[in-house]
Amino acid sequence: MATNKEIASDVIKALGGKENIQSVTHCATRLRVIVHDKDKINEEAVEGIEKAKGAFFNSGQYQIIFGTGTVNKIYEEVTNLGIAEQSSQETKEQKNEGKNGFQRAIRTFGDVFVPIIPVLVATGLFMGLRGLLTQEQVLAVFGLVPEDISANFLLYTQVLTDTAFAFLPALVAWSSFKVFGGSPVIGIVLGLMLVNPALPNAYEVAAGTVDPITMFGFIPVVGYQGTVLPAFIAGFIGAKFERIIRKRVPEYLDLLITPFATLLVMSILSLFVIGPVFHSLETVVLDATIWLLQLPFGIAGLVIGGLNQLIVVTGVHHIFNFLEVQLLANTGVNPYNAIITSSVAAQGGATLAVGMKTKSKKLKALAFPSTLSAFLGITEPAIFGVNLRYVKPFLFGLVGGGVGGMLADLLNLEGSGMSVTVIPGTLLYLNEQIIWYILVNAVAIAVAFVLTYMFGFSDKEIAKDQ
Template sequence: MNNKRKNYNELAGQIIEKVGGDENIDNVIHCVTRLRFYLKDPALAETEEIKQMKGVMGVAEAGGQYQVVVGPAVDDIYKEVMAQLSRSEDQSTSREYVSAPKADSTFMEKIGYQFNKLIGIITGSVMPIISILAAAGIIKGLLAVLTATNIVTDTGTAYLIINAMADAVFYFLPILIGFNAARRMDGNPVLTAVIGGVIIHPTVLEAANSDVNIFAVGNFAFPFVSYTYSIFPMILAAWMVKKLEDWLKTWVSSYIQAIFIPIVIIGLVSAITLIITGPVLVGFSTALANGLQAMLDFNAPLFGAVIAAFYQLLVIFGLHWGIVPVYVNDFATLGYSYLSVMISVTIVGQAGAALGVAVKSKKKEVKELGYAGAFSAFCGITEPAIYGINLRFRRPFICASVASAVGGLLAGILGVNMWSIIGSLIGLPSFIDPDNGITANFWYAILVTFITLALSFGLTYIWGYNDKMEMYKKLEKPKNPAKAKF
């Protein structure tokens, strides 16, 4: 066992012990930087001891989850955690556990439980493919550059292959979303994926593009709809597959279940999705995207400034994954997202603050943490910068938020747009228009990124940090994000 693997093994064991042991863990999943535990009794977790562990950047509690921030090594640490728990990875990733409300819970607590459960399913369906969507978007941007510079022609074989690489994840998005959603609901991922295959079958898409109706009742028509790039119809389809399969198994003989149940489910769920729920949810998705667009049209600078100023507060509480499906829906419905621009600005702001601390400090430990956090944020992940440096000195986080607000304001004024999910410096190709190549939008994006970075760095260097400041070892989680003080 190499030293790094040994360290992860030891850290995983320590975390399991401090969250109350194997017997206190209902489930554990992970996102890009966090281990997300569902604990039977959160009160047993020794939060302060966990925060002091080498390799742990912070702890947050939100949405029924006990979240341990461990940074980009989360996948390796997660595997070590799973190896030490008395359950398989399939058992752990198959469901999103949310603590059920108690019998004496208020109406609003019960509503909150259902909302958290829904958000858990949506984010669990989207989260595993976020990095793949980001990579595909960057490939699209680079292909646009290659085409605009005549290195690749849009009629050549190279274009055909690269375009397939970029489009595959979007084209087959319903299958991927359905598979993930079924796993989260402890349903049948493969059978649900087949439903996704039905609704994006070439003949169905051809009918949708030709404005063909499935059937009509009087003057009311039920048209075919294009489901490529769609998210919400397949989440509902996964739920229908789960409920229908569970019900059928209660009365269908085990001798014919293997054949009979798939026939019934494929027939019923496909029909319901194509005729009813699909068109309704595609309409909802379009309305959601258009609603955000209307807000931007009303006052893009104000909208950008507010979102950019406060988005990283959501990251602190682990609630930012609730917004991810919103801008993924933008990309799926519109092909671009102004909201994603605002989020990219906040990542750059956190990077600038961490870099400002690293450059100014003469302390070796602080410099290392600062540079590591800045580099991670330049690659699109802010938690190492936030928990490693910016929150622990408080002022850098404020500087980053102020600079982000200015960046969001400028992005709104200039109308900066984005065609892929990944942001920050690594995501600059996301600002290249896939149809028109490098336009003024790309240069505006570079300008906004540079101003945000420079302002965050400058404010932190001048006011946000000095070596006389004490690094806060223990960060108390505020009861209410709106009352958080830094």
């Protein structure tokens, strides 16, 4: 078995040598390389690299799929061999290369939300664990009842599960300022202003126990706990405004004037204009999403589950982060998660069928690890390495996702968090839903597996692909 250093050397050689590589970076699963001349890439050699699960061009980058964990080690070895790391400006330019305005907007939206997803994932897992630990059935195993749980322990779990969503605007404003070129610390403070305890709490206002503050006789002002759009727009405008001020203020006055003016102007705009307007728009989006998910006969699950992985391939799936965050912040549950996890599981089922049916040792070596990756929630190796290459497995994976999504919708499955699916996603359903969650995933996998094994693949496809 080759070492990671040897694999990195093979990568550089297959890409045309050091002189053909401009820079390199990576994401969760892929090594992303900018090359000077695409024609110098030996794609057959790339496909034969140990641990590589496929490769393709996207957004101006040649992307080699290695999978979670492995890609970090290969990246480190590649840079140790003298390949330059990709600058943030190069990354931005490459991401936007060949994209229209809508695609660039969605990409930017994703850039804002991706950095804050880890804490939302952790919060969702905390919610799931709290739900497990407070179940009567679980407590009974230890001879306890709910009344035996310490009030202080419950308070601690509340701190774990409520903090991220209570201060969500601060997280969003921080990330927005960072993405749009402002000072992240100003974004944090601006976001915290939106949830200052001096303002009426948004949840209490919604419950009717507290009244909004009326400013200037007609503007209702509340805290914006759990909101996303107001903080996103405030972050976007605030970062641009800060940069305008910084360009016009003498350097010796920059520290004094720039943050003062930015926070003063943006606090007024955010609380009295941006907040009321975009919070109303956000409410409309949330209501529309809930309406869609309440359609009868599992229609929403069928459509979302069937199309989700197709949307992932197009790269505009980041828009759903906003919807999931909104559902969690305002309703405490996320019905999207169970639907989407079906689509992820189904792609793994289709890839498993290919691995089981093929006689090619190389394809088996690619398909089985890709299946495991999909069952752990990451479908890129399965989609780009196997399913899309042979087309029908991908299509039958979509069918499995639609069937599983419809079943999840009919069963009213609701996760306690987001961004973890299939096996890791079980932690979001550690209550009476766990059996149904497992059933939904099993159905999605079974449908995709059977259809792919029976009608979606034969080794003749390998010859066509070569």
